[in-house]
Amino acid sequence: MRRxxxxxxxGPYLVWIAGFIILPVGVILYYAFTTADGAFTFxxxxxxxxxxxxxxxxxxxxxxxxxTVVCLLxxxxxxxxxxxxxxxxxxxxxxxxxxPMWMNFMLRILSWRLILANSGIINALLVRLGFGPVKLLxxxxxxxxxxxxxxxxxxxxxxxxxxxxxxxxxxEAARDLGAGNLTILAKIIFPLTVSGIISxxxxxxxxxxxxxxxxxLLGGGKVLLIGNVIEQEFMQGTxxxxxxxxxxxxMIFVIAxxxxxxxxxxxxxxxxxx
Amino acid sequence: xxKKLISFIDITKSYGDNIVLDELNLYVRxxxxxxxxxxxxxxxxxxxxxxxxxxxxDHGRVIFDGKDITCLPPNERNLNTVFQKYALFPHMxxxxxxxxxxxxxxxxxxxxxxxxxxxxKLVNLEGFGDRSVDSLSGGQQQRIAIARAIVNEPKVLxxxxxxxxxxxxxxxxxxxxxxxxxxxxGITFVYVTHDQEEALTMSDTIVVxxxxxxxxxxxxxxxxxxxxxxFVADFIGDSNILDGxxxxxxxxxxxxxxxxCVDEGFGSxxxxxxxxxxxxxxxxxxxxxxxxxxxxxVIFKGVHYELDILVNGYEWLVHTTQLYAVGQHVGIRVIPxxxxxxxxxxxxxEEAVEIDA
Ligand SMILES: Nc1ncnc2c1ncn2[C@@H]1O[C@H](COP(=O)(O)OP(=O)(O)OP(=O)(O)O)[C@@H](O)[C@H]1O
Ligand SMILES: [Mg+2]
Numbered sequence: 099m100r101r102x103x104x105x106x107x108x109g110p111y112l113v114w115i116a117g118f119i120i121l122p123v124g125v126i127l128y129y130a131f132t133t134a135d136g137a138f139t140f141x142x143x144x145x146x147x148x149x150x151x152x153x154x155x156x157x158x159x160x161x162x163x164x165x166t167v168v169c170l171l172x173x174x175x176x177x178x179x180x181x182x183x184x185x186x187x188x189x190x191x192x193x194x195x196x197x198p199m200w201m202n203f204m205l206r207i208l209s210w211r212l213i214l215a216n217s218g219i220i221n222a223l224l225v226r227l228g229f230g231p232v233k234l235l236x237x238x239x240x241x242x243x244x245x246x247x248x249x250x251x252x253x254x255x256x257x258x259x260x261x262x263x264x265x266x267x268x269x270e271a272a273r274d275l276g277a278g279n280l281t282i283l284a285k286i287i288f289p290l291t292v293s294g295i296i297s298x299x300x301x302x303x304x305x306x307x308x309x310x311x312x313x314x315l316l317g318g319g320k321v322l323l324i325g326n327v328i329e330q331e332f333m334q335g336t337x338x339x340x341x342x343x344x345x346x347x348x349m350i351f352v353i354a355x356x357x358x359x360x361x362x363x364x365x366x367x368x369x370x371x372x
Numbered sequence: 373x374x375k376k377l378i379s380f381i382d383i384t385k386s387y388g389d390n391i392v393l394d395e396l397n398l399y400v401r402x403x404x405x406x407x408x409x410x411x412x413x414x415x416x417x418x419x420x421x422x423x424x425x426x427x428x429x430d431h432g433r434v435i436f437d438g439k440d441i442t443c444l445p446p447n448e449r450n451l452n453t454v455f456q457k458y459a460l461f462p463h464m465x466x467x468x469x470x471x472x473x474x475x476x477x478x479x480x481x482x483x484x485x486x487x488x489x490x491x492x493k494l495v496n497l498e499g500f501g502d503r504s505v506d507s508l509s510g511g512q513q514q515r516i517a518i519a520r521a522i523v524n525e526p527k528v529l530x531x532x533x534x535x536x537x538x539x540x541x542x543x544x545x546x547x548x549x550x551x552x553x554x555x556x557x558g559i560t561f562v563y564v565t566h567d568q569e570e571a572l573t574m575s576d577t578i579v580v581x582x583x584x585x586x587x588x589x590x591x592x593x594x595x596x597x598x599x600x601x602x603f604v605a606d607f608i609g610d611s612n613i614l615d616g617x618x619x620x621x622x623x624x625x626x627x628x629x630x631x632x633c634v635d636e637g638f639g640s641x642x643x644x645x646x647x648x649x650x651x652x653x654x655x656x657x658x659x660x661x662x663x664x665x666x667x668x669x670v671i672f673k674g675v676h677y678e679l680d681i682l683v684n685g686y687e688w689l690v691h692t693t694q695l696y697a698v699g700q701h702v703g704i705r706v707i708p709x710x711x712x713x714x715x716x717x718x719x720x721x722e723e724a725v726e727i728d729a
Contacts, residue, residue, distance in 0.1 A: 268459050
């Protein structure tokens, strides 16, 4: 009886899982493997081999990786500084870094559009200094910049969390045994934050790989990521079948990259995002 | 006597307004097992951390083997610490934990392998090298922490309440193991505990501390039999501490009764503290004692019975191996040699003030 009650409690979640996860994925798969008149086809999956699509998925991987690497390089030292500060307002400072996450993300990107535009603040400054207007918008670098700006907190948080879990006496023990700062970083802090790093990488790389809004707004249609291609198939080309096919391929890329990361994650800290 | 290895000279340390150590002076001899003993918050850990290099004193110097090491970072000191909470590296196997210090010193692989095997044998955990830290019990982890420290062959091993988290039986076993290790390895041990029994069992020298001041330094026997003040007497074992008046040399008045004692030089009619250990009180027939009273409680303690005897409003604590009944009217007496006379502190604060040895 108690068991039955407990299973009933799981009911709403099962409905949720069925309605909002399994059903949509099923629909996507259906579209991906059928033609417009419902016949089975493999063509939409194979369409990834189209040079245009190959180019955009390679670009997506390239920009996604760049964004992840930049985020990691920025976030790791930052998280280390944040967690080593033993001052009173530590959690407030962390909160400051997280704060932008709570602001509408379109708004944040749009504001960068204005700042970086040919007539924007930065260029106004550059003109004043005699460097003439520089084309800042609509380049892959700007798209990466926007992604980093947007996703950085997702890298900082898990790394920061794993760092605060390292107890002081572990560090002191290492120092006691003769370890200098570099050894402590390499042999103690880094290994103990691997799971945080992996969570961070997944949480940044996956949205960066699939993003299309940032490249739309800061790339001005010149930077065509796989996300943009899919979006166009749905919104403009109205070829839902092709869009779904490419989505499925993208999903395979995402799952593959997460599986690769999982190999490095020995203690399962990154499992939280699976 | 072996030579002085470590000297603390006028060490003062405070956190904000809280003066934790005030002009502390202490030395440690080579191969000594020295124990810092005192109640919680008296500054034992702080003293040990200053020696380990994890804190720098506000004033004063730490001399180690003739060199001033006050400002030397921990990784450059030739001593190792066993932390209270073990502090094993959770991402490394037991063997890797033990090898950590040796790898930093760039020892050869064969040497490290040998050392790991030797250390595991020393702490009775042979074959545990490949296990993970999580899979060990508290006592086993503690022994690994000790093994990890001693493979580096430090001159001095610092231990901060290393047995605090263990149960009584395991704690006693570990006490013997530590003494054995100390004798086998010939290293100097600086040990911190607030457990007086542990201190009495293990130490060559005990340093009794209270509120940042050293109260007494001496062998376990000295500290137990001749406590210099009421604080030490009270902290080390059970005792009867009574207000007394030193009537003249060799005569002290306690609870209105004049008793012969062996102490001299306190002057006449001076108020003093009188300390009598419970096992030194003899129970005799009422007419044979120098005081008489009624037994108010009897508790069986295994080796002995613990009695409370109410005499003139003071409850004496008495240890005896004979069984008495509650309510029995008895006499008590103490031989003069077992009566300890101590100067009263002038004020409350002075209980914590440094006593000249
Ligand atoms: N990092 C610190 N910041 C502020 N105060 C501290 C700090 N470390 C210790 N203290 C204070 O110093 C005093 C002595 O602390 P210490 O840890 O040396 O005591 P202890 O004798 O080891 O006590 P215990 O037996 O409880 O471990 C305490 O009053 C404590 O509150
Ligand atoms: Mg302590």
